[in-house]
Amino acid sequence: MRKTIFLLICVLGSLNTSKAQDSTEVQSYALSLQEAITYGLENSYDAKNAxxxxxxxxxxxxxxxxxxxxQISGEVTYQNQFIQPTSFIPAVxxxxxxxxxxFIPVQFSQKQNASAVATWNQLIFDGSYIVGxxxxxxxxxxxxxAKVKTDLEVKQAIIEAYGNVLLAQESVAILQKNIETVNxxxxxxxKIFENGLGEEEDVEQLQITALNLESQLNSTVRQLAIAYDMLKLTLGIPIDSKLVVTDALEDLTMQYYDLNLLARDIDPENNIDYRIAEDQANLAETEVKLEKSKALPTLSAYVNYGAAGASNSFTFLSDEQRYFEQSxxxxxxxxxxFSSGMRAARTAQKELAYKQSLEDLERARNQVKLEIASARNDYQFALDNFATQEKNLDLAERIENKNSIKFFEGIASSFELSEAQTQLYQAQQDYLQAMYEVIANKAALEKVLDTSVYKPKED
Structure with a gap:
């Protein structure tokens, strides 16, 4: 018997342990950018709240x-008069x-009474109801x-956060490669210095370069971790989960290199910011109507039906208890x-607010035009800058390679090699940043050109 109990305890313990392991298991995600957008639009905190x-x-x-x-309501009341009220009647x-x-004291009512009433209320006419x-x-x-706008903002935030992860990843990879080359x-x-064929300054100059690269690598690795956490937060994924991005920065840049987008245009009235401003103007107009409707009469009707009974003892559930109906x-x-001008003053306030909303609507129209032009300009610059930085990187690599050859041939100094390396490292970062800017600025332009409308979720 003891062996059986011990075996049962062991089995239960193993089950509990496995459940605890399952509950603490870290979730893993591997997402392309498009998969991240789809996931984020369903699971991000902002999208769900919207x-x-x-x-x-x-x-x-x-x-x-x-x-x-x-509107139908019911009411049931029960009273037990522990001390009944006394009335006085002339003795004559x-x-x-x-x-x-x-005078003679008398008590008319019985000690206990109960009643039940059902009431039907119906609004027949109310101007404020129609406006409401x-x-x-x-x-x-x-x-x-607002949900449409939130989704657009979430999509843009996901693209930027995803791009930041790719940017940090590529920076880490390039820094590691640079460190390997410098080492x-x-x-x-x-070895050349130890053989007496070089100067100690050349060694020290390369040591400085290696130390700087190590420091940059450590910082970039930390930035990569933060970028991943930011992407998780944007997607609505727990921070302690594992996430892997499956797209590459260069491939994504080529996908987001779209000259046709520069020629695309929309009617500003289809932009979501304009539509929201239009909604606010419509709401302000409705509030004017609401204030005016308060001068109209209100008509309502009601009908009720009830029954009441009384007794000196609790007999209300008995078949013999008598109830008296009423309706x-x-x-x-x-x-x-007459409101002493109060309604007129309130109506005037709402009319002025409506006038302001129309001004805001016109401003929104022009602001949308400006945002489209600005986003188009930024995207055009990003495309041009990407081409420029690609050429600069090619030139910087050639210059660094030539100086490296000259250095080991004894023609160039360590200072000249260091300058060429610094120029190369900067060109590498500029090229990576240019690729990110292509992605981010296209996302910004697509956002202002978007004309999506709200679509309810399908059950």
């Missing part, structure tokens, strides 16, 4: 609509010979357009007559 805002707006819309639909009511100043339904539709439109040159120079049908008409 979709929740749309759901909230849908509920608010129905809340407003429901105010004009039948019961005894004509009694002194007129005498219109405003609910506008608010829903605002939240849907080889340093070893060769050290009321009522109509209520409320007509605003």
């Amino acid at each position: 979709y929740t805002d749309v759901e909230i707006a849908l509920k608010q819309k129905w809340e407003i609509i429901a105010q004009g639909l039948p 009511v019961f005894d004509p010979s009694a002194d007129p100043g005498d 339904v219109q405003s609910a539709k506008t608010l829903l439109q605002i939240s849907e357009n 080889k040159n340093l070893n060769d120079t050290q 009321i049908l009522g109509v209520s008409l409320s007509v605003p007559i």
Whole structure:
């Protein structure tokens, strides 16, 4: 029996251990840029919150609509009068010979009573209700357009964060290659110096270069880790998870090299920022209508039905308990007559706010035009700069290679080699940055040219 219990404990312990391992297992992701965009649009914190805002707006819309639909309520009350109220009746009511100043205390009600009432309320006409339904539709439109804008911003942020990871990765790889080359040159120079054919300054100059590269590599490795964490945060992936990017910076740059995009244009009114400004103007106009509607009468009706019973003891669940029914049908008409100019002042405020929103709308139109022109210019510069930096890198590699050959032939000094190497390292970083700028600036241009509309999720 003891052996059986011990075996059972071991089995349960192993199961618990395996469950704990499963719960602490780190998730792994391997994503291309397109896969990252698809994942982020579904799982990023901003995208999910924006979709929740749309759901909230849908509920608010129905809340407003429901105010004009039948409202049914019920009420059940029970009272137990531990000390019943006492009334005083002139004694002459019961005894004509009694002194007129005498009163007799009496208790009319029974100690316990219960009642149940159901009420049906129906709004028949309310101008503010009609306008409220219109405003609910506008608010829903605002939240849907806000979701579209959020998705565009999330997409751009993912592209930039993904590009930063690739940029840091390529920088690490290039620095490692440069360190390998410098260390080889340093070893060769050290041997030449030890054989009495070189100067110690040449060795020291290469040592300085190697130390600087090591420092840059360590810093870039840390930047790469931060870039990965930033990408995870943008995607909505836990920071402690594992993430691998599967695209290469150069391949992605070629995909984002699109001269046709420079010729593309849109109507500014289709831009999401303009549409949001238009929604705000529509909402301001609706608020003007709402204030004006408050001068209209409100008509509502109600009908209720109920029953009540009383007893000196709790017999309300008994078949013998008597209940007395009652029912009321009522109509209520409320007509605003005079507000001492308060409604007029409120309406004037809303009209001025609406006027401001129209100015904001016109500004949004021109701002969209400016953003498109600016983004197009930035992308054009990024393409031109990429071509320039590609040529500069080729030249810097040739110059560094020539100076390296001259150095080991004793024609060039270590200082000249160091200058050529520094120029090469800068050209490498400029080339990597130029590739990133092509990707980032195309994403920015695509964002301002985007004319997407809200699409509900499919169940």
